[in-house]
Structures are given as C-alpha cells and as structure tokens.
Amino acid sequence: MKKKGISTYIILLTLLSSMLLYSPSLAAQAKKTFSKEEQEKTPLYQGTTIGVDIFGLGSKVFGGDITSTEIGIEVNLKNRYVPVAEIGYGTTDTTDDGTNIRYKASAPYFRIGMNYNFFFKKPHLPGFLYGGIRYGMTSFSYDVDAPTMHDPTWGEPDIPFSYDGVKTTVSWAELLAGIKVNVYKDFYMGWSLRYRVRMKTTQTKHTEPWYIPGFGKNNSTNLGVTYSLIYKLPF
Amino acid sequence: MPTILIAASILATGCGESDCPLTTNSFARFDFLDEQTHHTVKFNQGFNVTGFITTDVTLRDTLEDGTIKETLVKDSLINDTIFNKAESSMSLPLSYTSKTTYVLHYTERMRDTIVITHQNIPYLQNIECGTMMFHHVEDVQYTTWNLRSIEIVNPDIDNEEKRNFNIYYIADITE
Numbered sequence: 001m002k003k004k005g006i007s008t009y010i011i012l013l014t015l016l017s018s019m020l021l022y023s024p025s026l027a028a029q030a031k032k033t034f035s036k037e038e039q040e041k042t043p044l045y046q047g048t049t050i051g052v053d054i055f056g057l058g059s060k061v062f063g064g065d066i067t068s069t070e071i072g073i074e075v076n077l078k079n080r081y082v083p084v085a086e087i088g089y090g091t092t093d094t095t096d097d098g099t100n101i102r103y104k105a106s107a108p109y110f111r112i113g114m115n116y117n118f119f120f121k122k123p124h125l126p127g128f129l130y131g132g133i134r135y136g137m138t139s140f141s142y143d144v145d146a147p148t149m150h151d152p153t154w155g156e157p158d159i160p161f162s163y164d165g166v167k168t169t170v171s172w173a174e175l176l177a178g179i180k181v182n183v184y185k186d187f188y189m190g191w192s193l194r195y196r197v198r199m200k201t202t203q204t205k206h207t208e209p210w211y212i213p214g215f216g217k218n219n220s221t222n223l224g225v226t227y228s229l230i231y232k233l234p235f
Numbered sequence: 236m237p238t239i240l241i242a243a244s245i246l247a248t249g250c251g252e253s254d255c256p257l258t259t260n261s262f263a264r265f266d267f268l269d270e271q272t273h274h275t276v277k278f279n280q281g282f283n284v285t286g287f288i289t290t291d292v293t294l295r296d297t298l299e300d301g302t303i304k305e306t307l308v309k310d311s312l313i314n315d316t317i318f319n320k321a322e323s324s325m326s327l328p329l330s331y332t333s334k335t336t337y338v339l340h341y342t343e344r345m346r347d348t349i350v351i352t353h354q355n356i357p358y359l360q361n362i363e364c365g366t367m368m369f370h371h372v373e374d375v376q377y378t379t380w381n382l383r384s385i386e387i388v389n390p391d392i393d394n395e396e397k398r399n400f401n402i403y404y405i406a407d408i409t410e
Contacts, residue, residue, distance in 0.1 A: 094362075101362040144359055146366045151331040152260075154288050154312045159331050161357050161366050207359045218361070219254055 042123070046076035049188065051230035053088070058227070065094035066211055070109075072228065080120035084132065086111040090213030100147050107140030109214025113174070126182035128190070134174035136196070138213045141167045168202045170212045180230060188230035196222040255364035256394055262326035263351070263370070263392050263399045270383045270403040278341075281320030285338045287313040288330040329370045329392060331355055341381050349377045349385065358393075369393040375400070 056068030070088025077083070091106035113134035119125055146161035178192030198220050201209075209218050216222040267276040292310040295303050317337065318325045329335045329351065339347045352374040358367045372390040386401040 096362045099362060099365045101359065101365070103362045144362070146359060146362075149331070149357055149366055149368060153286075153314055153317075153328045154290075154330050154332075156312070157290055157331050159355065159357055159368070161359070206357055208361070210362045 042078050044077055046079050048076070048233045048235070049074045049230050050233060051188075051190075051228035053226040053228045055191070055225050055227035056088075056090070066090065066092045066216075068213065070214075070226070072226075074115065078120070079123050080117050082115035082117060082130070082132075084111075084113050084115055084134070086134070088214055090138075090211070092211045094211075102145045103142065103210045104144075105140055105142035105209065105211055105213065107138055107213045109136060109138035111136040111174070111214065115178075127188075128178075128180040130178055130180070132174075132176045132178070132192070134176065134194075135171070136174060136214050137169070137171045138215070139167075139169040140209075140213060141165045142207075142209055142211075144207050144210075163206055166204055166207055166209075168204060168209055170201045170209070170215060171199045172212075172215050173197050173199055174224075178226075180228075186232040186234070188232065189228065190230060191225060191227045194224040194226065196224055198222075255361060256367075258394050259365060259367045260328070261367065261369055261392050261394055262328055262396075263372075264324065264326045264397065265400045265402050266324045266398055267321075268401050268403050269406045271405075273401075274406075275323050276404050276406055277323045278321065281322045282339060282341045284318040284321060284325060284327065285313065285315045285340065286317040286327065286330075287311050287336050287338075288332045289334065290332050326396075329353055329355075331368060339381070345381055347378045347380050347382050349375065351375050353392075367394055372399070 051072045051074070053068075053070045053072065056066070056070070060067040068088055068090035070086050072084060072086040074082050074084050087108065087110055089106070089108050093102075093104045095102040111134045113132055115128075115130040115132035117128045117130045119127070119129050143164045144162070144166065149159040149161055151157065151159075174194045174196045176192045176194040178190055180188050180190035182188050196215055198212075198215065198218070201218075212218050216224055267278070268274065269276050289309050289311050291307050294306045294308055296306065298304055317327055321339070327337060333352060333355070335351050335353065337349045337351075339349070341347070351372060354371040354373060356369040356371060358369050359365075360367070370392040372387055372392065375385050375387060377385050381404065383403045383405060386403070388398050388401055390399070392399055
C-alpha cells in the first residue's frame with residue numbers, strides 16, 4: 001500500500017490539467033460576453049461525448065491496491081446542462097501487511113447524474129468548468145480470508161475466519177467539480193474531483209466490504225478523482 | 236490555481252486515512268443493582284471473579300502395537316484472573332466456545348455461579364484493523380446464594396461499551 005506514490009500522481013495530474021485551462025489565450029477569450037438572445041438561440045442539443053477514465057488504471061501502476069476504469073456518456077443540452085451516465089468496473093485483490101487479511105472483489109458499478117457548465121455564457125472557450133451531482137450504485141460479492149482467531153483469555157478453541165462470496169449492495173451520492181478541455185479536433189481531456197457520501201449498505205453478519213467498486217474504500221465519505229480522455233461523437 | 240492545489244492536497248491526504256475502532260475487544264458488562272430500588276449496589280471490599288470453559292481436547296494413547304489412538308474428550312480450562320475487586324460493576328470476556336461460566340467469590344464460602352450460553356460472531360470491519368469476536372447471549376443461568384436475579388439488558392456483546400446484564404442483590408447482604 002504505497003500511499004505516497006498515489007499522492008504524487010494526483011498532484012501531477014491536477015497541475016497538468018490546470019495548466020491547460022489557464023493558458024493566456026483562453027483567459028483573453030474569456031472576456032467576450034454572451035448576450036441573453038444568443039443564449040436563447042443556442043440549440044438544445046449540443047452533442048454527445050464518450051469518455052474513458054484512466055486515473056483508476058494509473059493508480060495501480062503507482063502502487064495502489066485498486067484498479068478501476070469507467071466509461072462516461074454525456075449529452076450536452078444548451079451547452080449548460082449535461083446529463084451523464086457512467087458505467088465502470090473496479091477490482092482489488094490485496095493482503096494487508098499489518099493484519100495479513102486478504103480482501104478480493106471485482107464488480108461493475110453505475111452512476112447517473114448531471115453536470116452544470118459554469119462557462120455556458122462563453123461558448124467560444126474550448127472547455128468547461130463544471131459542477132455536478134451523481135447517484136452511484138453497485139451490487140457485488142467479495143472474499144475475505146484472515147488468520148485463525150485465537151481466544152485471548154482461555155487460549156482455545158481456534159476459530160477460522162474465511163468468508164467467500166459475501167453479497168452486498170451499496171449506494172452513494174457524489175458532489176463533483178471538474179474541467180474539460182478541447183485538445184485536438186473532437187478530442188477532449190479532463191479531470192474531476194469528487195466528494196462521495198455513502199448512503200446505504202446491505203449489512204452482513206460477519207464482514208463489511210473494505211473496497212466498494214466505484215466508491216473507493218468503505219468510509220462514510222470519500223474523495224475521488226477521475227482523469228478522462230473524451231471523444232465528441234459526430235452527431 | 237491555489238484552490239486547485241489545496242483541493243489536490245486534501246485529496247492526497249484523504250487517500251491515506253484509516254478508520255479503526257478504538258478497541259477491538261468485546262466484554263460483557265454487568266451492573267450490580269438493588270432488587271427493590273434498582274439503585275447501584277457497591278461491594279465495599281470488592282470480590283474476585285474466576286471463569287472456566289469446557290472444550291474439546293484430543294487425548295493420544297500409544298497402544299501395544301505402537302499405533303497412536305486419538306480420543307476426543309471434554310476438558311475444563313480455568314482462568315483465575317478474569318476480574319479483580321468487582322465493586323459496583325464488572326466487564327468480563329466471553330469465550331470462543333458456546334458456554335462461559337463465571338464464579339463470583341464474595342467470601343471464601345459464599346459464591347455464585349453464572350453460566351452464559353452464547354453464539355460467537357467473528358467480525359471484520361476493516362482489513363487494516365484486524366478481526367473481532369462479537370457474541371449474542373442466548374441464555375443465562377445462575378445460582379442464588381447471594382444474588383437474587385440476573386436480567387439480560389442487551390444480548391449483543393461487541394466492541395461498543397454498553398450495559399449487557401443487571402445483577403440484582405438485596406443491598407444489606409452486600410455490605
């Protein structure tokens with residue numbers, strides 16, 4: 001569990017993306033105004049994009065325990081409201097160094113929600129600065145294997161701890177902020193920072209999930225990042 | 236730009252957090268109360284508690300032909316340091332077997348025995364924190380040489396501190 005590597009990775013990606021959005025030419029363009037008439041004339045449908053999150057794949061390379069990736073489909077309405085659907089797959093197979101407990105889980109997850117483009121009055125800009133909300137859900141099973149439990153008072157008996165195929169369902173909400181920048185023709189890249197709040201977890205008798213696909217580690221709240229390569233579909 | 240850097244720093248810090256419970260031990264808490272008033276009863280001198288369990292033990296006998304014969308028998312394991320100087324309450328560990336027996340030694344001649352029948356529930360909250368053993372009380376039986384009765388207040392015994400049993404006495408006898 002190399003936490004320092006992941007932190008460096010996050011900061012590097014954040015800086016890189018920020019530099020893209022804060023280029024001098026973009027700042028100059030941002031001074032142009034967008035009249036109310038122009039807003040009303042803007043067609044409802046502004047296009048559909050499909051993006052692939054690669055941040056979850058990269059974290060494994062930098063020493064993380066978890067691999068995940070997802071595809072997001074966004075429909076741009078009036079360059080302001082962006083309904084979003086995301087489907088992903090998360091997996092982990094890790095053994096904690098301190099407790100020698102192994103946890104294994106692989107499962108798909110789903111999110112739906114909406115982004116709001118704060119730059120809707122500046123359509124000439126090659127990017128978005130947006131906020132958004134999501135509802136996420138995953139239903140999965142996991143395996144846990146721990147060392148045999150030893151009665152600390154009487155010394156025996158020993159109790160084995162091994163539970164395979166434990167089923168659970170988790171739902172959560174997300175608040176997020178992000179940027180999306182046009183890098184070449186119909187190709188964009190962007191990142192989002194996400195604050196996740198766990199809503200509901202199916203309780204089981206012997207264990208709680210350690211990693212929840214799409215949500216992250218099983219805390220009441222979590223922070224997450226996505227870094228996506230995005231393509232605007234030609235229709 | 237500074238906002239983005241601050242957000243990134245918070246995020247990087249958040250990735251390393253671990254949220255383990257303060258204690259992973261499970262104890263059954265007994266409070267001593269007066270049978271009539273339900274006020275707390277205090278034993279001025281305090282008393283000690285011993286415990287024992289019955290568990291399966293494998294005996295190995297070497298037969299005349301040199302083979303080893305294994306026989307499963309029941310054996311008692313005694314722990315004489317379960318709790319020292321119980322005055323108005325006590326917290327006792329339950330065993331990993333299905334029955335745990337405690338002996339309350341008020342004096343050399345005055346004792347009560349409590350037998351708790353329970354389920355054991357191995358539990359894992361977080362792989363970074365280790366496993367825990369919780370218990371669910373199914374039944375309690377006891378002698379009434381000194382105590383009058385025992386009430387199960389909360390049958391679930393886990394790593395959260397809470398009252399599980401009330402033991403009722405007649406206050407005069409405890410002094």
